[in-house]
Amino acid sequence: MLGSRLLCLFNRHRPARETVAWNGHAFVGKCKRCDAEIRRRDEGGWRRQTATEEPIFKVQ
């Protein structure tokens, strides 16, 4: 749907429930709309993983 894809363009994603996991620091997962690797922010909402953050799905 165009409306929801637009949210992804603005880095506002929705996780696919089955991909969500705790990596030791944050909840991480994949966006069900655009398949980006995303993580849940402390303040809420899901944002695309950035290069300055620790690798996604890293196991401690």
Ligand SMILES: [Zn+2]
């Ligand atoms: Zn997305």
